[in-house]
Amino acid sequence: MADVMTTTTWAPRGAWAGILQSGHRGTAGKSGVRVEARDGLGIASLIAPASGDAPLAAAMKARLGLDLPSTPAVASSRTHAAVWAGPGQWLLVANDRTGFADALQALSDVAAVADQSSGRAALRVSGAAVRNALAKGCMLDLHPAAFPIGMAALTSIAHIGVHLWRAEDGPEGAVFEIMVARSFAGSFWSWLSASVAEFGCDIIANEASTGRG
Structure with missing residues (x-):
């Protein structure tokens, strides 16, 4: 009997697939933090x-x-x-x-x-309480006087190496771009999702982020 050949189709998945889901997390009401997946970079x-x-x-x-x-x-x-x-x-x-x-x-x-497009996981975090949330694990002083718009750093957050920089402010305050090695995406989100919960957090994940793209 001839062997049956099977073909497997591999579909690319975003770094946050299976990790992030759009919605609200933590305290109800107005959110103090906004987290946006930055897949496709x-x-x-x-x-x-x-x-x-x-x-x-x-x-x-x-x-x-x-x-x-x-x-x-x-x-x-x-x-x-x-x-x-x-x-x-x-x-x-x-x-x-x-x-x-x-x-x-x-x-x-x-x-x-x-x-490095497939090897990094990136998030944009912002909001009125974003500094308070990041301060729970970030070793840097993120006060505007110490970390102005346009500043960048290689540091660690919750013992995970990150590349961090401050973008232009948004409608609700400071905006930070955070990039980690893709293999640490789940661990980083476990920490961040717990840190933002007390402030209320809106999560924006596109189709690539959730694995549906």
Whole structure:
């Protein structure tokens, strides 16, 4: 009897699939925190050569209109962000992956480039109580005087390594972008979901985030 061949179709899933669900969590009433899954981003690490970052800086400016931060900061446009990740190192973040591979190819002549799009899990957290929620596990002082708009940091939250930066304020206050290794997404959400519960939290997860896309 001939063997029966079976074919398995693998469908991509967002980093928050099976973890985040849209809705409200914690205290009823007006929410003090808003959490939005940031699936579908293009993410890559850029490392300048030992000879310096001038060629990379010029390429980033010409192609994406971004200035490379030389301090723990983020430079943003409508479509991309360059986030400081250490001396001579950055994360390039694109709001979507359209044309991202071409951009990375263009930069590969002037930097070591590694696509991290499927290896990171990203959230945008905001709201009037967002600092109080993050303070339960974050080692940094996130007060506006100490952590202004545009500042970035590599730190730990609840003993999990994170890349954190502050975006432009939204209608309800401060906005923070948080990125963790995808393998820690579940652990990070376990901590964050407990930390925001007392303030009430609105969760926004798109189809890719929930695994339906």
